[in-house]
Amino acid sequence: MEQQAMLPEWESQLIDDAITAAEQRLDEEKGKAHKRAVQLAREQGYHRLAVEIDRPSRHHAGPGQLSLFPTDPTLFDVKD
Secondary structure, X not given: OHXXXXXXXXXXXXXXXXXXXXXXXXXXXXXXXXXXXXXXXXXXXXXXXXXXXXXXXXXXXXXXXXXOOOOOOOOOOOOO
């Protein structure tokens, strides 16, 4: 910080402008990275859903999980 105080005014301003521009680019890149992460998570979810529809697993849904093709009878299922 002492070095910057000894610099001419125009050079101090140049350094401050460079730091501000770098911080803005960093913020923009963080926003883009977040959007990419959300998009990737969506695509992975769609892929997992497509695979499950194509080849339903033999495993039952865990407690608190939804099931795409429920196999457990419910109160409203008709018994044969």
